[in-house]
Amino acid sequence: MLRRRLGVAATGAVLALAVAACGGGSGSSTPSSSGGAAAGSDSKAEFNAALTQVVNPSDKKGGILKFANGGDWDSLDPGDTYYGYSWNFIRLYGRSLLMFKSAVGKEGNQLVPDLAEDMGTPSDDAKTWTYKLKKGIKFEDGTPVTSKDVKYAVERSFDKEVFPDGYTYFNDFLDWPKGYKGAYKSKDVNTDSAIETPDDYTIVFHLKQPLSNFDYFAQLPATIPVPKDKDTGAKYKEHIISTGPYKFEKNEIGKGFTLVRNDKWDPATDPNRKALPDGYEVSTNVNADDIDNRIIAGDLDVDVAGIGAQPAALGRLLSDPAMKANTDNPTSTRLWYTSINGNVPPLDNIECRKAVEYAADKVALQTAWGGEFSGGQIATSMLPPAIPGHEDFNLYPPGADNKGDLAKAKEALAACGQPNGFETNISYRAERPKEKAAAEALQQSLGRVGIKLTLKPFPQADYFALYAGKPGYAKENKIGLAQNGWMSDWPDGFGFLQQIVDSRVIRDTGGSSNISVRDPEVDKLIDQAMKETDTNARNALWTQIDKKVMEGAYVLPNVWTKTLLVRSKNATNIFVNEAYGMYDYLGMGVK
C-alpha cells in the first residue's frame, strides 16, 4: 500500500516536472545535460543525434517512465520470449550470464558480463564453455542466485510444449542426454552432459559441436535464473521473480504491468545498470497512432516495441524541422526481401531471376515498406550494414534512379528465352499491409517488362508451414516470388544468414524461412564459417556467402529496415543501441 502511494506521488512529480520543462524556454538545454559531459557535446538535439551520442545525459534518479506497446509481448517469461524489444526490456528485471552493453550505437553490440564475472572461457576446441558467477546477486525475495538457478532456467526453456515462443539454440547445440524432454517432464534425469554446476558459482556448458561464438548464447534471456520452487511453468509469466533492478508490482497480461524498484538488487554487483527511474508503467495493446501522438505530446515516453512512427505521424514529424530534430532514424538488422524461387519455371533459369532483379523499382518498394525513414534503406545485398561482414556491393544496379534498369531486364529476359516476359505468382502475408504494398509495387514494376504477377495473400500463421515455405505447394501453385523478412538474433553473420540461405534447412514438410536459396557452394561456405574461430576470417566468409547468394539471384533484397523513433520529452539518457536497433531501455531516466 505504501509503495503504491509512493508511486502515485512520484507520478505527480513527473507531471509537475514535465510542465515546468514545457514552461521553461523550450529548446534550451537543461542544466543536467549541460553538466553531463559524457556525450562530449551539449549541442541542441538534432535529427539522428541519439544514434551517436547520449541525448539529455543525466544521472538524476527518480520518476516513472511510461511505456506503451501497440501489441503485446509474446511472453514476459525469460524462457519464452523471442522479440528484440523484449530482450532489450528484459534487462530491467532479469540478469543473464552476459548482456549487450547499454551504450550508444556500435558500442551496444559489445557483449559484457552480467551475472558472470567475465566472458566465457572456451575449452575443448570451443566445445565447452565455462562461466563464473558473481557473488551477492539475489532474487527479489532475497534468495541468493546460484549457478543451479541458471541451469534450471535453461533446462526449463527446453520444454517447447510449455514455452513455444522461444528459440531452440540450447536445445540444438547442447549435448543433452538422449530423450531429454526438459525440466518438467524429465525431472530426475542427470543433465550434466549438457550443463554442469561444479559449485554454486560456476556453470559449464557442453556442446555437441564446436561453436566459436557461444557467448552470444550466454546473453540469451533463457540464462536469466529462475528459482525452481517459484517456477509455475506456463504461468510463470504472470509472477516473474526478478533479479534485475526492477520487479513486477502489478501484471495484467493483455493490458499492461508496472515495475517498481527491487530493493534486493545490489548496484555493487552490477556496473551495467544505472537504474535511474523509480519505476515503469507499461500498457499493452494500445492504438499505435495514439502511441505516436502521446509521445509527441509528451504524456508517454517510449513505444516499447520500437516499431517507429506510424504513417500518420510521419508526415507531421518530417515536415516540421523542430519535430524532426527530436527524432532518430536507426537502421535495424532486419532485411525485407523477396525470395525468387528457382523451383518454379521459368525462374529456374538464372537469367529470368536476373530479369526480376533488374526490373524491380527499388524506390517503389522502399515507399511500400514505409518510405525512406519508416521503411528502410534500399538494400542491395542481404547482410544489413550493422552486421560485421557487411560490404557494400550491388550486382544488379537498377538504373541511376533506382527505379529499375528495364533495358538490362529485357536483355536478361531474352537470354532466358522469355523475351516477352512470363507469368508467375507472388505471395505475401495477408495480415501485413506493407508486404501487400510491396507485392503490389513489384506487380507494377515487373509488369513493365512483361512479367505478370498475380497476388497471393496467405494467412501469416500458415505462411511458411503450408504455403510459401512448403516447397511442394510453392512449386505446384507457381509461387515464383514470395515476400519474406528476417531479423538477426544477434549481430553476426551466423545469426543473420544461417537460417535463410542454408539450403539444408529447407524441409519438404514446410516451415523453413529459406524459401529459395539452394546453392551447394553456399552450404559449403556456411560450414566453413561455423568452424572458423578467427573473427575477421569468419566475417570475411559471411561476406562471401552474401555475394554468392546475390550472384545466384535467389533473393531480391528490398530494404534494410529503418524506423523513425521519437524521443521522449521527459526522458534523459536517450540513445540508440545498435544491438537492438532501438532506444536502449536500460539507460533511460526521467528529467
Added chain:
Amino acid sequence: MSFLELKDLRIHFPTDDGLVKSVDGLSFTLERGKTLGIVGESGSGKSVTSLGILGLHKGGRARISGEIWLDGEELVGASQEHVRTLRGKKMAMIFQDPLSAMHPFYTVGDQIIEAYRIHNDVSKKVARKHAIDMLGRVGIPQPERRVDSYPHEFSGGMRQRAMIAMALSCDPELLIADEPTTALDVTVQAQILDLMRDLQRDFNAALIIITHDLGVVAELSDDILVMYGGKCVEYGTSDDIFERPEHPYTWGLLGSMPRLDREPTERLMPIKGSPPSLINVPSGCAFHPRCAFEERTGGRAATQVPELLETEGGHLVRCHLPRERRRAIWENEIKPNLEAS
C-alpha cells in the same frame, strides 16, 4: 338560452389534396335531459362534430369557425386549457370500440380513477370506491373484483359498460355517445341502449347519440339530425323523421334500416353510389349524384346549394324539391314500398 347550441359550426382540414370540409355550417340546439340523434354515413361529419364539441380538434390542423355554446359558455373561442377542464367533467364521450378506446396497459379501474381524479381532488382510495360504485351502476357484476381487470379481460358488452362508467364518473351534463353499440352484437346492443336511457334519466344529462343506424336512435332520441356531406340535411323530432321524412337521403337511410318488425325475407333498399368527397363536394346539392329524384328539381340540384328550410314545427329539410312533391313522393312512392315490399 339552450343548454347546448351550435351556430354555423364549420370544421375544415387543409390537406395536400385540398380543403376537407368535414363539417360545413352546422347548427342545432339541445336541452338538458333531452336526446339528440345524429345520423349519417361514415364521412358525413358526425364524428368530427362530436369531437369538435369536445374541443378535441383544437391545436390540430383543423380550422374551426362558428360558435358552440355550452351552458352559456362559448367554446370555439375559449382557450384550449379551459375546454380541457370542461372535458370529462361537464361533457363526456362514449366511444365506438371500447377495446381500442381503453388503454390496454391499465386496468379498467385505473382508467376510471384517472378520469375521476382529474376533476375531483380526492385520494386514490376514494376514487377507487367511486370507480367500483360506477361499475356497479352500469351493471357490471362483482365490481370490486372487476375493477382490477384489464380491458381485454372483459367481454364486449361489459367493456362498453365500463366505458360508460368512465364517461359518467364525473357526472357530466353533456354526454356524447359515438356509435356506442356498433361494435356489439345485437342482444347486447339493446341492453346498452336500455342502460343509456336509464342513466340519462338518472343523471338528467343532455345526450347526443351518433350513429349510422337509424334503428339505434329510433327508441332513444327526442330529436334526430341527419347529416350528409358535412351538412345537416334534415332535422326534426323522432316522429318527424320516422313518420314524415322529407329528404330523399333520409328515405334512403330508412330503406336501408333493418327492422326487427320486418320479415327477414324483406329486401333492404340501399342507397346507390358512395359517400361524397369532402374536398370536391358535388356542385349544388351534395346528394344529387346519388338522388333518385334529382331530375325532378329541374336541374337546380346540380347547380344550386339548397337551403335548410323549416317545413313545419321545427322540422327542417335541405332539398330543392317543393314540400308538396316531397310529401307526395314519401306517401306514394317510398312509404308503401318500405311497408309492403
Added chain:
Amino acid sequence: MVTYIIRRLIWAFVMLTIVSIVTFAIFFLVPRLAGATSESLAARYVGRTASAEQVKIAAEKLGFNDPLVVQYGRFAKGIVAGADYDYGPGVEHCPAPCFGYSFLTRLPVWPDLMDRLPVTISLAIGAAVIWVIAGVATGVLSALKRGSVFDRAAMSVALAGVSLPIFFTGIVSLVVFSYGTPFRITAPGGSFTPFDENPAMWAYNLILPWITLAFLYAAGYARLTRAGMLETMNEDYIRTARAKGLNERTVVVKHGLRGALTPILTIFGLDLGLLLGGAVLTESTYSLPGMGKYAIDAILAQDLPKVMGVTLVAAFFVVFANLIVDLLYAVVDPRVRLG
C-alpha cells in the same frame, strides 16, 4: 410462469449448445475440409522456429489428433465439469465453467473473459443510457411536432446516423477529438479505467466511444420512437384520454409513450444483449479491450478456446436478453400471457 421460465431456460441451454457446436465446426471442420492436418493446425500455436517435432508435440498436446467429437466433448466437459491443465511443473484444475486454455498464451480463457467483460459492460450500458434518452426524446418530440422543422431536421440527422458505418464515424471522432491535439477533449480508447478505480477517468476514457455508438443507435431509436408515437397517438385510447380532460403531457407520457415504448423495449433488450457480447466494430475502432476486441483478436490468431469462450458468452447474453425481454413484456403489456 415458473414452468415457462424453466422451459425457456432449457431452450436457452439447447441454443447455447447449438451455438457451441457450430462455432467448433467452423473452426475445426472447415479447415479440415480445406485440407489442414493436425500438424498444420498446431503449427500456428508454436513459436516462429519450431521444428517438425515440436509441431508434432504441440498437435498431440492440443489434442488435434483425436476425433473431432472427442475434441468437442473435451471442450464441453470443461464447461460443465472443469478441466485439468498441465502447465509444466504441475497440473492445474480449472473449475467449471472452464472454456479451456488459450492455444497461444496457455492461460485459462475464463478469467480473461471476466476481465474483458467490465469494459464491454461499461461501453454498452453507458452508450445505452445516452441513446435511449436521446433517441426516445427526439422521437417523441418529432412525433408530436410532426412535419415541423425540428422533426425534419431530427429525422434527417437520424437517417444519416443509421447510414454511417461506425468504423467511419469512430475514426473521424478520434481524429477530430483525440488525435488532433487542438481539440483533444478525451483520451481515446485503449486506456480503460475501471469505474471503481476512478469514475471520472472511466467516463473520460469512454466518452467518445459512448457518443459514437449512441449516435448510431439513437438514430434508430428516434426513428422507431417517432413511428411508434405516431401510431399510438392515433390510437382511440389517446382520444379517450383527451376526452377525459387529461392535460396533454399526461396524455403523451402516460398514455402515448407507454404504448409506444413496448416494442422499443423489445428491441432495446436484444440490442443490449448483442452489444454485451461485444461491440466488435466499436471496440476495434477505439482499441477498447472489451469482448468484441477480444473476439477479433482471437479469431485473427485462430485461438479457438478464446473464440469458443467469447462466442458462447456473447450468445448467452443474447439468449438471456431474449428471456428477460419476454418476461418484461409480460409485465409491461398485461395482454401478453406467457405459456
Added chain:
Amino acid sequence: MTAPMDVTGGDTQATPEAVVDASGGKAIQGRSLGQIAWMRLKRDKVALAGGLIVILLILIAVFAPVIVGAFGQDPTQFNSDLIDSSTMAPKTGTGISAEHLFGLEPVNGRDIFSRVVYGARISLLIAFLATLLSVVIGTLLGVTAGYFGGLVDSIISKTMDVFLAFPILVFAIALAGIVPDSAFGLTGDTLRVSLLVFIIGFFNWPYIGRIIRGQTLSLREREFVDAARSLGARGPYIIFRELLPNLVAPILVYATLLIPTNVLFEAALSFLGVGVRPPTPTWGGMLSDAVRFYTIPHFMFFPGMAIFITVLAFNLFGDGLRDALDPKAR
C-alpha cells in the same frame, strides 16, 4: 400536435384516395396496389431522390470501366512518381487534380476516384446478391412456417431463434477469415464474393423470415385462401399462387431496407480485412487502409462518403417504398 381525427385526408391515415377518387368518379377498387404505391411514391420527393441515387449508383457500378476510362485510370495503377517517398503522402498533399479527381492514395499513388467507382461494384454486387439469398431463404421458410404451422412452424421458428442468438459479426469474420484462398473450385474474387454473399445472406435471412411468417399467418386466415382451399387447392399451389403474390409488397420493402444493411455489413468485413482480397478495391478496405493515414483525410473521406451516400440512398428509397406500399407501417 396531431389531432385525433378519423377523417384527416392526411397522407397516411384513413384512405386519401377515397377522398380524391370519388370526385373523379373512378372506382377505388379499380386501382392496383402497384398503381396506388407508385402514386404515393411519386409525391414523396425525398424517396424519389433516394431512388434516383440508387439508380445512379447501379449505373456507376455497371459502367465502372467506362467511367474510369473517361475520368480516371486503372484502379490498380501505381503513380509512384507522384508520391513523396519519405512520408508516403502524395507530393501535393492530396494529389487532387484534373487527372485524379479524388486525389491519390498514399504509398502507391493509386487513383482514389477509380477505386471508389470500382468499389461500388463489389459493394452493390455483394449487397444485392446477399439480399437476394436472404429473401429467398427467408421467404421460403417464412411462408412454409406460417402456412403449415404446427411442428414445421416451431422447427423453423426455433431455427430462426438460434440464428438470431449468434453473434453474427463474430461468426462472419471467423468464416470469412478461415476459408483458404481457393476452395469449392473457386479462386480469387469469385470465391471471396461468393463467400461473402453466402455469409451475409445466410445470417440475415431470419429477419426476413420472421416478417414473412407473420404476414403469412394473417393471410392464411383470409377468405381467398379459404376459398382456394375449399376448391381443393393444395399447399404448394396456395403458397405460390395465393400467398406469394400477396407477399410481394412486404418482401420488396424489406429487401430494399436490407440492402443498405448488407452494404454496411460488407464494408465492415472488408474493413476488418476479411472481405474481398486486394488489390480489388472495396470501400471498407480503402477505409481500413486510410486509418493508418488519417492525417491525409481525403483518403478516408471518399470511401467513407461512398458508403454513407449508398446506405442513405437505399434507406431513403426503402422508407418511401414502405410508406407507399404499407401506409400503416410508416
